[in-house]
Amino acid sequence: MPQVEMILFLILIIGMCVYGQDPASKVVSDRYAVYWNRTNPKFYRGDYHIDVCINDYLDVYCPHYSGPVSDERAERYILYMVNYDGYSSCDHTAKGFKRWECNRPLSPNGPLKFSEKFQLFTPFSLGFEFRPGREYYYISSITDDKGRRSCLRLKVFVRPQNNCVKNTGSVQEGVDFEDNSHNSLEPRDGISHESPEPARRNVNSATWCQTSVLLHSSALILLVSILSL
Numbered sequence: 001m002p003q004v005e006m007i008l009f010l011i012l013i014i015g016m017c018v019y020g021q022d023p024a025s026k027v028v029s030d031r032y033a034v035y036w037n038r039t040n041p042k043f044y045r046g047d048y049h050i051d052v053c054i055n056d057y058l059d060v061y062c063p064h065y066s067g068p069v070s071d072e073r074a075e076r077y078i079l080y081m082v083n084y085d086g087y088s089s090c091d092h093t094a095k096g097f098k099r100w101e102c103n104r105p106l107s108p109n110g111p112l113k114f115s116e117k118f119q120l121f122t123p124f125s126l127g128f129e130f131r132p133g134r135e136y137y138y139i140s141s142i143t144d145d146k147g148r149r150s151c152l153r154l155k156v157f158v159r160p161q162n163n164c165v166k167n168t169g170s171v172q173e174g175v176d177f178e179d180n181s182h183n184s185l186e187p188r189d190g191i192s193h194e195s196p197e198p199a200r201r202n203v204n205s206a207t208w209c210q211t212s213v214l215l216h217s218s219a220l221i222l223l224v225s226i227l228s229l
Helices: 002-019 084-089 203-227
Strands: 031-035 048-052 057-061 077-082 096-102 113-117 134-143 149-158 171-173
Touching: 031 048, 077 084, 084 134, 096 113, 096 134
Parallel strands: 031 057, 031 171, 048 149
Antiparallel strands: 057 113, 077 096, 077 134, 134 149
């Protein structure tokens, strides 16, 4: 009988470890789809803008052609994450880094898609960490054969967490605002602008993952040992 009680106790501990993990992993997330090509009318004004919350996703769809098109006319882009000055001038050389490359417009497997999760911490050394109340910027710039420069740029505002109450997740195309005060290329009052540098691995997040795995493994080993008695 004591063995049965011990087994039930261990099952309870394992359940608490599984369901008691970081609640941020269980929150409802929205996905924002952005079609990165020069025929997208939302890029025309040069102030394409979306608001997201922590744990939301940005899905960037690269140009893709299902019908016949010459390789020279197919659009290709390199997307950079830049600071506000790089966004305003559409120049990634001063302060920015390469985020994604749209280089397969004729792929038979459909368009390339890149996803960005707006998270506070990332376990990846090349990941990026975001902070509520700040703006982040993505740009691409190409020059055609005639020397004409084309710039596509996107501004993303991470809303404060007290302004991100959600009930259900959704998938939507990037929101376009009619209010010119939100579309202005000038910084919003009181908003900080992040320097676009990949985040270092967060020690606390990594430690929590290692501790959780260790607890689960130890509990399972102990359970197997008891059952073998």
